[in-house]
Amino acid sequence: MTSDTDTLVAEDPITGEQIDLPADVEVGEIVDSPVTGTELEVISLDPVVLEEAPELEEDWGE
Amino acid sequence: MRVGVLYSRIRKDEKLLLDELRERGHEVAKIDVRTERFGLESTTVAVDDLDVVVDRCLATSRSLYATQFIDSYGVPVVNSPETGDVCADKAKNSLALAEADVPTPATEVAFTEEAALEAIESFGYPCVLKPVTGSWGRLMAKIDSRNAAEAILEHKETLGHYEHKVFYVQEFVDKPGRDVRVLAVDGEPIAAMTRSSDHWLTNAAKGGQTASFDLDERATELVERASDAVGGGMLGVDLMEVGVEPEADTAEAGVEANDDGAPDDYTVHEVNHTVEFKSLDAATDVDVPARVVDWLETKAAAAVDGAVTP
Numbered sequence: 001m002t003s004d005t006d007t008l009v010a011e012d013p014i015t016g017e018q019i020d021l022p023a024d025v026e027v028g029e030i031v032d033s034p035v036t037g038t039e040l041e042v043i044s045l046d047p048v049v050l051e052e053a054p055e056l057e058e059d060w061g062e
Numbered sequence: 063m064r065v066g067v068l069y070s071r072i073r074k075d076e077k078l079l080l081d082e083l084r085e086r087g088h089e090v091a092k093i094d095v096r097t098e099r100f101g102l103e104s105t106t107v108a109v110d111d112l113d114v115v116v117d118r119c120l121a122t123s124r125s126l127y128a129t130q131f132i133d134s135y136g137v138p139v140v141n142s143p144e145t146g147d148v149c150a151d152k153a154k155n156s157l158a159l160a161e162a163d164v165p166t167p168a169t170e171v172a173f174t175e176e177a178a179l180e181a182i183e184s185f186g187y188p189c190v191l192k193p194v195t196g197s198w199g200r201l202m203a204k205i206d207s208r209n210a211a212e213a214i215l216e217h218k219e220t221l222g223h224y225e226h227k228v229f230y231v232q233e234f235v236d237k238p239g240r241d242v243r244v245l246a247v248d249g250e251p252i253a254a255m256t257r258s259s260d261h262w263l264t265n266a267a268k269g270g271q272t273a274s275f276d277l278d279e280r281a282t283e284l285v286e287r288a289s290d291a292v293g294g295g296m297l298g299v300d301l302m303e304v305g306v307e308p309e310a311d312t313a314e315a316g317v318e319a320n321d322d323g324a325p326d327d328y329t330v331h332e333v334n335h336t337v338e339f340k341s342l343d344a345a346t347d348v349d350v351p352a353r354v355v356d357w358l359e360t361k362a363a364a365a366v367d368g369a370v371t372p
Contacts, residue, residue, distance in 0.1 A: 026072060026077075026080070026092075027072075027092070027094075028069060028070070028071065028072040028076075028092060028094055029072040029077065030071055030072065030073060041071070042072075053071070054070075054071075057121060058195075058196060058200075058223070059121050059122040059123050059195055059196065060120050060121055060122070060197065060198075061120075061122065061196060061197020061198050061200070061334075061336075062197045062198070062298055062334035062335070062336050062337055062338055
């Protein structure tokens with residue numbers, strides 16, 4: 001769902017609230033919930049679906 | 063060129079890279095390793111269409127296996143699985159640096175609590191205990207006393223994954239409140255920054271403050287040698303300055319080493335193979351993703367030339 005040319009709107013999976021996302025967001029991208037600060041992963045773009053991002057694992061890093 | 067990007071998480075770093083690739087008109091295939099399968103002869107990834115694959119996996123385990131499979135299909139992948147294998151393991155990393163005569167902190171590996179305690183006592187206090195895999199300063203211990211050593215070793219022995227029973231013990235380097243991160247491509251520095259903190263861990267991921275840093279001739283040489291030691295590629299080379307008194311340094315982020323606070327030398331403590339660069343991009347005047355893509359273009363061109371030249 002597009003609210004205007006600069007943002008997309010999606011449902012925060014934690015709170016159920018509608019949140020704005022940058023229009024250039026892409027699948028796999030991590031965004032922070034503006035409400036809870038939770039990391040959310042963009043699962044799809046049409047429609048925009050967010051899920052709580054995976055938790056940090058021990059072998060993550062550089 | 064057609065670029066495959068192995069990933070499971072698009073962070074700011076990957077976003078910068080993807081944006082730069084697309085702005086230059088390159089075709090980008092995002093490869094979410096969580097949804098693909100890698101067989102001995104073939105894969106669900108459309109690798110035949112790709113000129114080069116860039117490994118941006120956040121999970122080291124996925125990075126190591128995925129690059130090895132991609133390489134087995136004859137598709138150029140950066141960094142190579144060989145480089146990843148060395149860089150992903152601190153013990154292998156230390157050995158490679160030492161074998162190349164790159165100054166690196168004194169290190170011992172031991173496999174039991176008793177032997178690890180002997181190693182710790184031989185270094186004296188403080189010294190450092192690190193997991194052989196892992197990043198961002200996680201689970202690193204600066205050990206200040208025998209009591210602390212015994213407790214940490216017992217915890218690791220009791221609670222840890224088997225890799226935590228590989229005790230990697232290292233001398234504590236009394237760095238001047240900061241270390242140096244260099245992003246290099248096949249040994250050529252792209253950008254460098256200091257990471258400063260009052261805490262002994264100065265990783266940017268731990269909140270260390272970053273500032274641009276000008277490499278001197280010695281540091282430049284060591285970056286090239288460290289890169290060669292692990293097989294080259296796009297790497298994050300971490301150095302500590304040796305012989306700089308904390309008072310003379312620069313505890314303030316952003317002040318470069320000068321005649322008053324110039325280091326006697328450097329020691330290379332780590333080379334990272336899936337290097338993050340958003341902090342470098344922000345801390346320096348260098349357009350880091352542009353330089354990275356410049357390098358990728360040369361890698362892809364070389365691969366194409368190699369494919370058509372007998």
